[in-house]
Amino acid sequence: MASVQGKPRRRLSLDSPPHMSRETPLRILVFGDSSQSQISLTRSVLGQDVFTRDEVNISATKKSSRVVQGRNTTLVNAPNLQDNDLPDNILHKELRKAVCFSCPGPHAVVFVVDPFNLTPDTMNILKPMVHFFGECVLKHTLIVLYYEQGMRTLSLEDEVKKNKSFRELAEKCSQNYLFFNGEVNLLEGSQTQALLSQVYEMDSEHKMFSNMEFIDAEKRIQIEERFIKKSKEKEIRETLKALENQHSGEVLASEKLKYKEKIQLECREKAELVVADKLGFTVRFVDYAVAVGKGAFVGGLLGFAVGYEGMAVGAAVGAGLGAVLGGAANAAWSYIYKSFTDAH
Incomplete structure (x- = not known):
């Protein structure tokens, strides 16, 4: 029987790994055993609704960003692999978008599961992800057992650890898992802090996840990004000149910086979409x-x-x-x- 004893965890801390600047945007690729699990975790971590009420099933890759506890954080939700029976060509298209949206590579891959609904099929949900990204993606995968009921965490952990499917899943993912109480997080944010801390720990040990697909996509995105930015040169010059006519001193410097960051983000996101369609x-x-x-x-x-x-x-x-x-x-x-x- 597989052991559920996780490897010893270091003290939880929000300090970044030495190789990761605090200015580096944190990228997390999200899968789940249900669309609702993914939606709930994304809302809890980002502190806002990024999915509309009509988006019951996540059938298309979605990128959402916000400053979380002082760091720019991006969650890329891949299509839910349980709720949707997507044809292979559509699934691959959406996974290519997930690659481009999380380039040059995610700092962690999160697999959200419902601890009250662990079935033998839970393990099989990850198979398309492993087939697409390779077996090595599992050591970068963090299992997040998301729940909102007021059950005591210790009693819930005891029940989950008796589940054979969970033990097998945890073993595949190097015992990287945590329990996430949505209700508690809404009040104090401690669950998000614990999740980010574990992501930092995993990143410190393995660095961000990357492979040939990510390397190739990032090169293409940078080339496309430069092309798009060049096509906007006239627009950029005119806008900067208009800002100079409206502001001066520190205000002008601040407005110029905000505009340049906005253009950079727009060019990057457009380049990611263009490249995703070409891969x-x-x-x-x-x-x-x-x-x-x-x-x-x-x-x-x-x-x-x-x-x-x-x-x-x-x-x-x-x-x-x-x-x-x-x-x-x-x-x-x-x-x-x-x-x-x-x-x-």
């Missing part, structure tokens, strides 16, 4: 590679030049060589991946 090609080929094996896939691509027969032969040879050559096959895969990304 489909890369992701589809990655999925095919997972399905048929990297060696076979690379071999098939190399054989494409001589037609379908060449693809079949190349796939067969590549599958065999992939197991033998190891590092060389991985290098070939990286090269092919980069070539298709650049070509796209």
